[in-house]
Amino acid sequence: MKFWGVRLASILGAVAFCFLLEAVAQGQSSFVQRLFVLAGLYVTLAVSLNLINGITGQFSIGHAAFYQVGAYTAGFCASRFFAQMNLPPAAWLLLMMVTSAITAGLAGLLVGLPSLRLKGDYLAIVTLGFGEIIRIFAQNQEALGGAYGLTVAPKIQYVWAAWLLAILCIAVCRNLLRSAHGLPFLAVREDEIASSAMGVNVTQTKVVAFVLGSMFAGAAGAILAHFESFVSPPMFTMDVSFTIVTMVVLGGTGSITGSVLAAILLFYLPEKMRDFTNIPLAGVAAAFVAISAAVFAIRWVMQNFHGSTKDRAIRYLGILVGAVVIWFLSKALLGNVPSLKENIDGSKLRMVVFSVTLVVLMLLRPQGMLGHHEFSWDWVRSKFGKPTVKEATA
Amino acid sequence: MSLLQLDQATIKFGGLIAVNSVSFELKKGDLFGLIGPNGAGKTTCFNLITGVYKPTSGKITFDGKEIGGTPANKIANLGIARTFQNIRLFKSLSVLENVVVGGFLRHKTPLLSALAYMPNVIKETESLKAEALELLKIVNLDKVADVRSADLSYGMQRRLEIARAMATQPKLLLLDEPAAGMNPQEKEELNAMVKHIRDEVGLTVLLIEHDMRFVMSLCERIVVLDAGKEIAAGPPDAIRSDPKVIAAYLGEAV
Numbered sequence: 001m002k003f004w005g006v007r008l009a010s011i012l013g014a015v016a017f018c019f020l021l022e023a024v025a026q027g028q029s030s031f032v033q034r035l036f037v038l039a040g041l042y043v044t045l046a047v048s049l050n051l052i053n054g055i056t057g058q059f060s061i062g063h064a065a066f067y068q069v070g071a072y073t074a075g076f077c078a079s080r081f082f083a084q085m086n087l088p089p090a091a092w093l094l095l096m097m098v099t100s101a102i103t104a105g106l107a108g109l110l111v112g113l114p115s116l117r118l119k120g121d122y123l124a125i126v127t128l129g130f131g132e133i134i135r136i137f138a139q140n141q142e143a144l145g146g147a148y149g150l151t152v153a154p155k156i157q158y159v160w161a162a163w164l165l166a167i168l169c170i171a172v173c174r175n176l177l178r179s180a181h182g183l184p185f186l187a188v189r190e191d192e193i194a195s196s197a198m199g200v201n202v203t204q205t206k207v208v209a210f211v212l213g214s215m216f217a218g219a220a221g222a223i224l225a226h227f228e229s230f231v232s233p234p235m236f237t238m239d240v241s242f243t244i245v246t247m248v249v250l251g252g253t254g255s256i257t258g259s260v261l262a263a264i265l266l267f268y269l270p271e272k273m274r275d276f277t278n279i280p281l282a283g284v285a286a287a288f289v290a291i292s293a294a295v296f297a298i299r300w301v302m303q304n305f306h307g308s309t310k311d312r313a314i315r316y317l318g319i320l321v322g323a324v325v326i327w328f329l330s331k332a333l334l335g336n337v338p339s340l341k342e343n344i345d346g347s348k349l350r351m352v353v354f355s356v357t358l359v360v361l362m363l364l365r366p367q368g369m370l371g372h373h374e375f376s377w378d379w380v381r382s383k384f385g386k387p388t389v390k391e392a393t394a
Numbered sequence: 395m396s397l398l399q400l401d402q403a404t405i406k407f408g409g410l411i412a413v414n415s416v417s418f419e420l421k422k423g424d425l426f427g428l429i430g431p432n433g434a435g436k437t438t439c440f441n442l443i444t445g446v447y448k449p450t451s452g453k454i455t456f457d458g459k460e461i462g463g464t465p466a467n468k469i470a471n472l473g474i475a476r477t478f479q480n481i482r483l484f485k486s487l488s489v490l491e492n493v494v495v496g497g498f499l500r501h502k503t504p505l506l507s508a509l510a511y512m513p514n515v516i517k518e519t520e521s522l523k524a525e526a527l528e529l530l531k532i533v534n535l536d537k538v539a540d541v542r543s544a545d546l547s548y549g550m551q552r553r554l555e556i557a558r559a560m561a562t563q564p565k566l567l568l569l570d571e572p573a574a575g576m577n578p579q580e581k582e583e584l585n586a587m588v589k590h591i592r593d594e595v596g597l598t599v600l601l602i603e604h605d606m607r608f609v610m611s612l613c614e615r616i617v618v619l620d621a622g623k624e625i626a627a628g629p630p631d632a633i634r635s636d637p638k639v640i641a642a643y644l645g646e647a648v
Contacts, residue, residue: 003513172509180498180519181508183487187495190484197444197478199470199499199562208505372486 014167018160025159033159037227039267040162041220044169046247046263047256048216051173053245054253055182056209057189058116059124062131063244066214068236069107070100070221072138075150075231082153089156093226097165097219104218105211107134112210116203131241139233149232156226165223166260169216173256177374185209189254250361252368257375262368270354276346284349285340286331291356294323295363302364396455397422397598398474398566403442403452403462412438414622415452420566425592426600427613429633431643434619436602437479440568444476445469457565471499475559476568479602481551485544489535489554492543493526496561526561532595533557533587549580553587560591567591569601573608581605585612606644610634618643 025036049063074096082092115126138144145151176182187195188205196202225231247266251258297319305315334340361369373379398420405413413435420426428436441447443454448463455461461469475496484492501518508515530536533553538546543554552572559567569588573581585608591597603609609616610630618626618633620642626633633639 003516175509175511178519179508179511179515180494180501180522181503181505181515183491183495183498186487186491187484190486191482193446193466194478194482194484195495196466197446197470197476197482198496198558199467200495201467 014164014171018163018167021163022158022160033157034227035268035271036159037157037162037223039264040159040166041224042244042247042263042267043166043260044162044216044220045244046251046259047166047169047173048213048220049244050248050251050254050256050259051176051185052209052213053248054255054259055173055177055189056185056206057253058206058209059120060127060210060213061124061238061241061245062111062127062129063213063217064236064238064240065127065131065134066104066107066217067221067224067240068134068138068231068233069104069214070218071225071231071236072144072150072221073100073103073218074222074225075152076144078152078154078226079150089154090158090161092154093156093158093161093223096222096226097161100218100222101215102218104221105215107218108211108214109207112207116206116210128238128241131236131238135233135236145232147233149230149235150225152225152229152231154226155229158223162220162223162227165216165219170256170260172212172216174374177256186254246358250358250368252370252372254372255368255370255374257373258368258370261370266354266357269357270350273346273350273353276349278343279346279349280335280340281342281344282334282337282340283331284344284352285334286327288356289330289334290323290327291360293326294319295360297322298364396420397424397457398443398600399453399455400439400443401453401455403439403449403454405438405442405447406450411622413442413449413619416617416619416622416624417452418617418624418627420598420600422565422598423592423596424598424600425588425612425614426598427609427616427630428600428602428619429604429606429609429616429643430619430625433621435622436619437570439619440476440570440602443469443568444474467499470562470564473563473565474568475562475564475566477552477555477559477570477572479570479574481548481555483543483551483554483558485542487543488540489530489543489546490523490526490539492554492558493529493561494522496558497522497525497563499562526557529557529561532560532590534583549576552576553584556587556591560595560597564597566598566600569599569603571602571604573603573605581608584608588612 021036025033045063045067049060052058052060077096077099085092087095111127111130115123118126139147176185184195184200184205187198187200188202192202243266247262248259250266251260251262298316301312301315301319305312396419401417402415403413403417404411404415416439428439430436438447442449442462445461445464445466445468453460453462456472456474459472461472484495487495501522503515503518527536527539530539533556535550535554535557538550543551546554556569556572572588573584576584588599588601589612592599601613613630615629616627616633617624618639625638625642626636
């Protein structure tokens with residue numbers, strides 16, 4: 001009875017969270033609403049790719065393809081069946097999410113069965129190729145609107161739907177990892193030969209991960225199609241796949257929390273950069289110098305110094321102050337260079353910031369923001385010096 | 395009754411005959427040794443039995459069933475578990491999780507209820523963990539159950555591999571050089587542990603080992619391979635004095 005109480009409470013909590021987001025977004029501009037929805041979709045995409053890349057260890061870089069299969073399924077169905085079925089928009093959207101999940105899952109099965117015998121780079125190439133094939137296929141099919149794309153008839157812009165899917169995806173992945181059923185997936189990532197010697201059906205495990213990940217991407221595609229009320233091939237280029245892979249890697253492969261945080265960060269950061277205008281180019285160049293210097297200094301401290309936390313904190317603080325000083329100095333120096341006397345807009349810097357963040361992270365923390373770790377209340381408690389729940393009850 | 399029977403088992407890799415018509419038989423409850431110089435085909439023999447390779451010719455029968463060429467995961471389900479010469483633990487998983495992976499082949503709940511984290515899955519996960527902890531007690535690793543397996547010492551990693559293999563609840567346990575890299579005291583402990591596994595847990599054990607003192611004191615019957623061929627078979631005393639074995643492997647007494 002306790003189990004069902006907790007379960008009901010968490011479902012209600014998730015639903016309440018979604019509608020709270022919906023309520024917050026309603027008062028905002030359509031641009032902000034768009035951010036809310038897309039952030040939810042990217043969280044879904046990153047977490048579902050994490051199931052394939054991070055948890056099962058199959059390096060796939062064609063996740064946009066499944067997103068596209070989902071979006072086109074919804075678009076295709078909407079133009080043919082929406083008018084006849086006479087469903088309320090919310091019910092239609094949920095129906096489309098399920099339908100798109102199934103078609104994307106089938107696509108995942110189609111790619112997965114032959115290609116999951118490949119490993120590492122070879123699998124990456126196959127998934128990359130598959131992504132391109134799907135996009136170009138859609139571009140050349142008149143029935144799918146060709147290069148122009150498809151108009152998706154009812155425009156359904158629910159923030160809650162995107163986040164409900166995100167929460168469902170997170171919950172499913174977390175449930176998998178909490179139960180013993182998740183261990184074969186991790187085992188396949190760690191060592192395929194040993195896994196099969198322990199009775200794990202390696203191919204089946206990989207295909208299940210692939211199909212499950214594709215299904216969530218497909219459902220996300222359905223929401224996207226109805227939100228934009230339009231789907232076209234350029235929405236699903238390789239860039240999208242790479243962005244999702246970047247989110248997974250940045251967050252720490254295998255960490256669900258990491259994927260969620262990285263998805264929100266990497267989605268929000270470039271959008272936020274649009275707000276900044278008229279940035280002096282000399283300042284940007286100086287920032288590069290300062291960041292590079294700081295990164296090398298931090299790496300030096302990490303490699304050569306193993307003192308107490310307090311001593312290390314002092315050194316890092318010193319590096320921070322040093323970096324700011326270097327920034328001011330080099331800004332003053334570089335201000336004299338004629339070609340750096342212009343101002344540029346933040347929107348042009350977005351991709352630069354994106355890549356610099358990645359390079360810095362890879363230099364300082366190659367395992368990603370969270371490594372293999374997950375957020376848990378026990379972890380928060382341990383930071384405050386309190387015993388974990390397990391220790392307290394033992 | 396014979397548990398495992400190799401009948402003229404042969405595997406060729408191109409022109410190389412790695413295992414050449416090897417035949418031996420293990421009875422239930424045997425403690426059986428497989429020895430021979432490096433490159434003799436001992437590990438390849440293990441790989442044939444556990445389905446990593448398919449024999450080119452010959453028959454391998456386990457528990458009355460022909461198993462030559464059966465996929466490795468099915469063989470594990472039939473009741474053969476193994477350890478690896480070059481330790482193959484799931485490095486970033488904890489010690490306990492490594493053992494639970496071994497026990498997972500006996501799971502009954504479907505994946506779908508795991509995705510919803512239903513009560514039966516919680517219960518099953520708990521019971522698998524409890525079983526794993528019991529096994530860790532046998533190999534004396536229960537104190538480090540939550541440690542990442544890559545952080546264990548070498549000897550502990552070897553013991554963990556044995557526990558993981560035993561978690562599949564096999565009828566036959568294959569140990570590939572279990573004592574490699576262990577110091578004399580660790581070897582003593584391992585010796586006692588393998589005996590315990592055979593006598594108390596009731597498993598049949600087949601092991602590859604280079605340490606002669608270890609093999610001779612532990613195994614009741616031994617097969618000697620050299621260059622893929624079986625050159626001798628019998629109890630330790632007979633093997634020790636066999637001229638062919640001395641020439642190929644043990645070396646002349648000084």
